[in-house]
Amino acid sequence: MTSGPVVLVGAGNMGGAMMRGWLASGTEPGAIIVVDPSPAPAMAELLKSEGIRHCPAVPGDVTAGALIVAVKPQMMGSVLPGLKPLIGPDTVCISIAAGTTIGTMARHLGDVAIVRSMPNMAAMIGRGITAAVANDRVSDEQRSFANELLMVTGPVEWVETEDQIDAVTALSGSGPAYVFFLVECMAEAGRKAGLEDAMAMRLARATVSGAGELLHQSADHAAAFRKSVTSPGGTTAAALDVLMRDDALQALFDEAIAAAKKRAHELAEHG
Ligand SMILES: NC(=O)C1=CN([C@@H]2O[C@H](COP(=O)(O)OP(=O)(O)OC[C@H]3O[C@@H](n4cnc5c(N)ncnc54)[C@H](OP(=O)(O)O)[C@@H]3O)[C@@H](O)[C@H]2O)C=CC1
Ligand SMILES: O=C(O)[C@@H]1CCC=N1
Incomplete structure (x- = not known):
């Protein structure tokens, strides 16, 4: 064959x-x-x-x-x-x-x-x-x-089942773009917090790629990694209180992934 x-x-x-x-x-x-x-x-x-x-x-x-x-x-x-x-x-x-x-x-x-x-x-x-x-x-x-x-x-x-491929497309196919956007947002927030532009971008890039490498090298759950960064009453907890408030970020991701999946269906119509 x-x-x-x-x-x-x-x-x-x-x-x-x-x-x-x-x-x-x-x-x-x-x-x-x-x-x-x-x-x-x-x-x-x-x-x-x-x-x-x-x-x-x-x-x-x-x-x-x-x-x-x-x-x-x-x-x-x-x-x-x-x-x-x-x-x-x-x-x-x-x-x-x-x-x-x-x-x-x-x-x-x-x-x-x-x-x-x-x-x-x-x-x-x-x-x-x-x-x-x-x-x-x-x-x-x-x-x-x-x-x-x-x-x-x-x-x-x-x-x-084939319908799962549209969900895959929305999650991992398009997913790198979500992570790149996260880097952009983190860098911009760092700049607003007082860092010089290029330095903020270097720190955001290294943070995301380093965290990605930790996930790559270990089978530990992402939540376990998150918890090990988060000291009780510390700085990470203060930030996560904002990011996790009202499940708003989860809701935004739900909506984004659903939009990508819907777009995959629409693209099917070009056949
Ligand atoms: N980019 C991504 O992150 C991902 C993309 N995909 C899928 O991969 C596919 C390709 O995407 P991507 O690689 O980004 O796109 P590209 O535009 O980089 O690649 C498509 C290639 O096909 C060529 N091409 C155009 N017409 C013809 C033809 N008639 N015969 C042969 N080749 C032709 C294009 O040439 P020219 O540039 O001259 O038009 C180009 O070189 C898409 O269907 C996309 O959905 C899947 C997962 C991730
Ligand atoms: O944006 C797109 O349509 C393609 C498919 C997954 C990533 N890029």
């Missing part, structure tokens, strides 16, 4: 991160084909230096072992139909696009093996998290091949 090449359609931020992961994990450059009309100069250079075949349009002489679709959701409806020639009986098709459903993919690609997945931006440093769901055409062998291809950017969680 894995005799066909891994064909990546869309070598942008996420597709590029996956491709770099495949190379780093030992996939032969000759086993990768990239379809992208005009990759960014750095990507074009990488494809050239690695000797990866680059096709500005879908090649007519290839049957993919795995077909990874990493274009914007709004492009899926126009890109998917043209990918059919790449699909043979053993091809597993993997999408990372937000919103686009397995049903939409099957409508364009046919009754084939499809994995719908959702990575996140930390894939760029191999520290992402991906959730995936497979349709019933995906064999155990194809699922484990898909798992191998996805896990180069971090752990892979397989979910049972």
